[in-house]
Amino acid sequence: MTNPYHVVVCASVVPDPLQTLEPVTGPSGPALKNEMMLPAILDPWAAHALYEGANLVKQITGSKLWLVSMAPKAKLQQVMMTVAQKVPLQLVAVDGPSSGFADAHQTAGALAAAIRSIAGIDLSRLLLFGGWESASRSAGVTLQLIGEELGIVDQFQGVDAITPQEDGSFEVLERVEGARHQKSLCAGSPAVLGWATGNLGEPRNDPQVGMANMRTIMPALQRATASAISSDGLQYTNVATPKQQRQTRIVKDLPTEDIAREIVQWIKQE
Amino acid sequence: MDTILFLAQTEENGTLGKPAREALGAAVELNQALSGTLVAALYGAQAQPAADAIANCGALRFLAVAGEDFASARYATDAAACEALLRAAQATIIITAATSRSSRIMAGVTHRVSGCVDTHVTGIATDSGSLTLTRWFYRQRIEASLSRTQRPWILLLDPGAHAAWQGQGASGSVTPELITVPVTESMRRTTVRGTVTPPADQQTIRPDAKLLFVAGAGWTKKQKDGQTHVPEAETIIVDFLKKSKASLGSSKSLVEMSGENQSALRFMSHLNQVGQTGATPRHPKGLSTCCHGEEPHTVGWRFIGERRAINLDPNCGWARGKADVLYVADAFEVMSKVNALLGS
Numbered sequence: 001m002t003n004p005y006h007v008v009v010c011a012s013v014v015p016d017p018l019q020t021l022e023p024v025t026g027p028s029g030p031a032l033k034n035e036m037m038l039p040a041i042l043d044p045w046a047a048h049a050l051y052e053g054a055n056l057v058k059q060i061t062g063s064k065l066w067l068v069s070m071a072p073k074a075k076l077q078q079v080m081m082t083v084a085q086k087v088p089l090q091l092v093a094v095d096g097p098s099s100g101f102a103d104a105h106q107t108a109g110a111l112a113a114a115i116r117s118i119a120g121i122d123l124s125r126l127l128l129f130g131g132w133e134s135a136s137r138s139a140g141v142t143l144q145l146i147g148e149e150l151g152i153v154d155q156f157q158g159v160d161a162i163t164p165q166e167d168g169s170f171e172v173l174e175r176v177e178g179a180r181h182q183k184s185l186c187a188g189s190p191a192v193l194g195w196a197t198g199n200l201g202e203p204r205n206d207p208q209v210g211m212a213n214m215r216t217i218m219p220a221l222q223r224a225t226a227s228a229i230s231s232d233g234l235q236y237t238n239v240a241t242p243k244q245q246r247q248t249r250i251v252k253d254l255p256t257e258d259i260a261r262e263i264v265q266w267i268k269q270e
Numbered sequence: 271m272d273t274i275l276f277l278a279q280t281e282e283n284g285t286l287g288k289p290a291r292e293a294l295g296a297a298v299e300l301n302q303a304l305s306g307t308l309v310a311a312l313y314g315a316q317a318q319p320a321a322d323a324i325a326n327c328g329a330l331r332f333l334a335v336a337g338e339d340f341a342s343a344r345y346a347t348d349a350a351a352c353e354a355l356l357r358a359a360q361a362t363i364i365i366t367a368a369t370s371r372s373s374r375i376m377a378g379v380t381h382r383v384s385g386c387v388d389t390h391v392t393g394i395a396t397d398s399g400s401l402t403l404t405r406w407f408y409r410q411r412i413e414a415s416l417s418r419t420q421r422p423w424i425l426l427l428d429p430g431a432h433a434a435w436q437g438q439g440a441s442g443s444v445t446p447e448l449i450t451v452p453v454t455e456s457m458r459r460t461t462v463r464g465t466v467t468p469p470a471d472q473q474t475i476r477p478d479a480k481l482l483f484v485a486g487a488g489w490t491k492k493q494k495d496g497q498t499h500v501p502e503a504e505t506i507i508v509d510f511l512k513k514s515k516a517s518l519g520s521s522k523s524l525v526e527m528s529g530e531n532q533s534a535l536r537f538m539s540h541l542n543q544v545g546q547t548g549a550t551p552r553h554p555k556g557l558s559t560c561c562h563g564e565e566p567h568t569v570g571w572r573f574i575g576e577r578r579a580i581n582l583d584p585n586c587g588w589a590r591g592k593a594d595v596l597y598v599a600d601a602f603e604v605m606s607k608v609n610a611l612l613g614s
Contacts, residue, residue, distance in 0.1 A: 014408075017546045017566040021411050030414065044547045100407040101414070104377075105386065135409050135546060139389045141377030148381040154460050155345040157374045160540065173466065176370040179475035179541045181466040182343060187459040197540040197547060201526060233386070233419040237402055242413050245591035246577070250584055252598045259580075259597045260607030263557070266578065267481060267514060267612075 003168035004062030005189055006121050007053040009089075010111055010130040010143060011046030012098045013071045013079045015039070017135065023239040029231050030101045030239040040075050040098075042083050045131025049195035051203060052162070053129045054087035060164060066090045066121070068114050070107060071098035073224050080217050085210035086203045091217045092118055093224035100136030101236065102229045108145030110227040115150065123150060125189050132157045132194035140194065147192035155192040156184065161199060272306035275361030276329065277352060279343075279371050280314030280336075286323055289367035291434035293427045296394055297365040298327055298435060303396040306363075309333065311355040313348065315341035317446050325440040333358050334446035339453045342462035343371040345378070347453060352379045354451045361422055363401065365394075368426035376424050385422035392431045409546055410572035429477075430552040430573070472537045474511060474518035481516040482553040482574055483507075484544060486561025487523040488581070490534060493602065504535055506605045513612040517553065519544040519570075521561045544570035559601040563587030580604050 015021060015038040022033040032038065042050070050067060057063040066089065069076055073095045080091065094114050096107070115121070115128070128147060133140040140157060147155050158175035165171065168188040173181040175196050251259065276297035278290035286294075294310075301308040310329040312320050317334035335351035352375060356364060366372045368389060380387040393404035395415075402417045403425060467473070489503040511518055520542040527534040544551065545567040556574035561567065563579060564587050571577060571592070578595045579588035588596045597604065 017409075017569070018564070021408055023412050023414075048547075100412075105381075137407060138409055139377075139387075140373055141380075141387055141389060144375070144377035145381050148378045153346040153349070153457065155374065155378065158370060171463075174370070174374075175541065176343070176465060178477070179468060179473065182370075183463045183466055184344070185461045185463055197543070199540075234416060235418070236414055236416045238415040239407075240413055241411065246594050248589055248591055248593050249595045250589055250598065251595060252584060254597070254599070256599060256603045256607055259599050259604050260611055263578065263597075263604070263608050264611045266576075267555070267557075 003188060004060055004064075004125065005056065005127045006125040007057055007063060007065045007127045007129055008115055008118070008121070009046065009050045009053045009065065009067050010128065010146065011043050011050060011067060011069050012134060012136065013040040013069070013075050014043050014098070014135040016041050022241060030236050031099060035099070036072065036075070040079050042079055043131050043134050043136070045133060045135070045195060045197070047202070048198045048200070049129040049131055049193070050083070050087060050089070051200045052195060052198045053127070054089070055200055056127070056162065056164070064090070066092055066118055068092040068094070068111055070094040070096045070111055070227065073221055077221050080221070082205070084213035084217055085205035085207060088209055089213060091220040093220050094227050095224040096227035097229055098136065100134070100138070101239075102137075103232060103234055104137060104139055104141045105145060106229045106232065108142045108149060110229070111142070112146045112149035115146070123190060126150070126152070127189050128152065128192045130194055132159070132196055143192055143194045150190070152190045152192050154186050154190070157194040158196045159193045159198070160196050162193060272304050272362045273360060274301045274304070274306045274308050275356065275359045275364040276308065276310045276327070277355060277364050277366040278312055278320070279369065280312055280317055280320045282315070284314065284316035284319035286320045287367075287369070288434055289369050289429040292429060292432045293365050293367040294324060294327055294435040296427055296432040300363070300365065300394055300396065300401070301328065304399060304401070309359045309361060311359055312446060313340050313351040313355065321444050321446045322441045323439040324435070324437070325444045326437045327435060331359070332444050332446040333449055335449050335451050343374065344460050344462055345375055346457035346460065349375040349378045349382070350451050350453070350457060352376070353382045354449045356383050356422060358449050364422055364424040366424070366426055368428050372426060376426055380424050383422055385424060386418050386420045387424040387426070388416070389426040391425045391427050394425065394427070406572070409569045410550055411569055474537055475541060476515065476517040477551065479515055479517040480554050481514055482519050482544075482551055482556040483510060483514070483516040484519040484521065484556065484558040484561055485524060485535065485538070486521040486559065487527065488560025488601065490524065490527060494600070499602065500535065502602070504537070506602065506609065507535065508537070509609045510605055510612070513609060516557075517551065518542055519549070519551065521545065521567050522547060546570070558588060558593070559605065563592050568592050
């Protein structure tokens, strides 16, 4: 391979999915109750993008990987304790909200500025990675907006595989309707890839990788610039957790035949 | 007065898909509520068949970007086409279906026209001339209604969230105004080479099925005899899918087993995954088997109507208000009997 990539993974932090989320109204709009106290994780689809990015960098000599993350500094530090042990990375931290209710357009502007300011980055070699949707806003727009800010017009969403070719081009598989993948060939970087789950499992924690990463992560967190996000014309009129509790009928000690008959009857009911 | 733009891609044969007709239904309804002006815009290889099909939708103008360069779902050309259509229509509110093709580009188009965008819209309402939409946050765990003052405002309506437009077409009664979009070499850096489809016998995801059947990791665990029975599990599940025409979903743990070289169901992939990092399908009914019903999985069941589960654990997540009925039973035994009954 003659064309090393500069892979930038955009990933924020989200509440651990096992936590109960309760919306409240804060001074700047809707928020989560005890948001700062909730245990957080790296956004799951973006985490897949990070593992795929690290794998790509390992394959192609001279490639580099940055993780650009916008979140409250304290939260980011907590999440980095785990993430740092997964893959070698350089963190670029932006101190700002990670709330799902924050406006994506301004978030994208702040992240694009952070990417431009990375020392040594070559934007012509850029592969901008991230999750195709976050687990907070779940909109799938931030990466596209960053791509447009950076003038990138080769964009892919719902990516499950990237296969680099000898000539610097790469093949991409994107999820489309009907449980299919669209296969595309892109001439090369720069490009935006919003990842679905990819094909790699979560790497095991490696304390040595963690120690090496933390030497650069802590200074990066200290350098994190604050970025305020305003609601700018966006108004929430109602934010609520829907009633989802069902009255579950628990059927025990019923013969298998009877259960099967009941299920078949239920399936056939219009 | 608002100009409402219905924006849609055309299919390979130039017609409109069901999600696009649903978006048109929402656009027509919104236009009536706001007493606005409706414009229809189409892009793809050809636009006339789609224009014929929606000729009576009430649009004052029909616009199109058509040609071979716009046949494939490619970001650069699709975004340029939609940008040109938005500018030509001078729309204030744009409604389009949240297909994979439009979801890939609409935020980028928003940036180009200095507008704003909301995706995964599940409801559109008007009150005293102002527009409010409903969408979910935190992976279907919090529902919010919101409005924006910024225009143009692009709304991507989730498939299944609105009734499709049912009007009659009229062949040849409208001819769309063709908008010319110059396609440069830099816009052709990506070449779409087609789609990769699973073999017919592994095509287990059926979005229009009445039933979602979810298999959990329990199917691959040791059973009462202390042994695993993965081939038997595969036979039971495939047999059930054939007989019931259900769509197959999975828990995260089961699809990840294949990546970790553990015994796993061969036809299961990440595309089947339902939940936090998977799909949120829409089906009237759902049957879960050998799955604990933990929150990260059940958030993907948000749009499943009636829910039943089979699990050996009477205290699993499904028992805690997430299913209508929980059968505490062995799924191998129950599903074998179900298959026998469905076959008789």
